[in-house]
């Protein structure tokens with residue numbers, strides 16, 4: 202097996218080994234630990250790791266590692282977010298980890314202790330709410346898992362009938378497998394989507410964060426987001442450390458990226474911002490689905 206392949210396998214195995222554990226636990230350094238396979242691979246490939254020190258090869262290993270770690274954070278709690286800046290910090294944490302391993306002056310217990318201390322720190326700085334929801338007496342992290350729904354269920358929730366659909370269509374937070382975008386494409390609709398945990402990028406699917414995506418201006422016939430953008434906005438609206446201001450900016454960017462007559466359709470509803478939209482520019486239609494749940498269609502006039 203190739204060196205890179207073996208290293209990546211050990212990283213995937215390592216992340217599985219610590220899956221769901223609480224970084225803020227009192228027993229964190231015993232709680233989070235290197236798997237024996239990691240120790241074995243590190244020892245076996247020490248020289249090769251040294252050789253690829255500051256090279257592109259190493260950078261690729263680190264980038265892939267950061268991708269896997271981010272996916273795991275997001276899987277554990279979907280409200281964790283890493284901006285471009287915090288992703289760069291996370292990359293630094295993994296650069297330092299590999300540096301510690303390569304220099305080889307510390308024993309592996311010390312290496313792991315330093316690594317998990319850095320990881321804990323970066324999580325607490327970039328996502329301060331995680332400190333509050335993960336008390337030190339818990340071994341496992343409090344989870345807020347995120348589901349992906351079938352295309353049929355999403356069509357029902359969003360009320361997407363052929364008379365509503367206007368091309369091109371954009372799905373924000375389309376899910377790892379972009380179920381609805383693929384369904385639309387098969388039905389001949391010009392559909393696009395993006396998600397931060399997309400499994401495979403295609404010409405019409407991109408891996409992106411909704412804070413960084415370029416929505417364009419007067420571009421989309423319809424934009425949809427099922428239990429994604431608005432449910433996260435709602436969560437941030439209710440949180441003390443929430444990024445409600447950033448969400449409001451993106452919300453307005455999304456609306457500006459609609460063509461005139463185009464609609465943003467999403468669930469759940471977020472009345473605290475919908476009610477602030479100027480009535481001469483937007484038509485707001487809410488449809489109650491359950492006692493607590495509504496879908497919303499905002500049409501740009």
Ligand SMILES: C[S@@+](CC[C@H](N)C(=O)[O-])C[C@H]1O[C@@H](n2cnc3c(N)ncnc32)[C@H](O)[C@@H]1O
Pocket residue numbers: 275279282347348349350351355373374375376377380395396397398409410411412426427428429430433
């Ligand atoms: C509950 S899932 C819903 C997925 C899909 N819309 C569906 O109904 O199956 C929420 C989605 O939002 C995505 N998401 C969360 N935060 C995001 C962000 N900052 N940028 C892009 N996507 C994000 C998640 O990765 C996840 O796939």
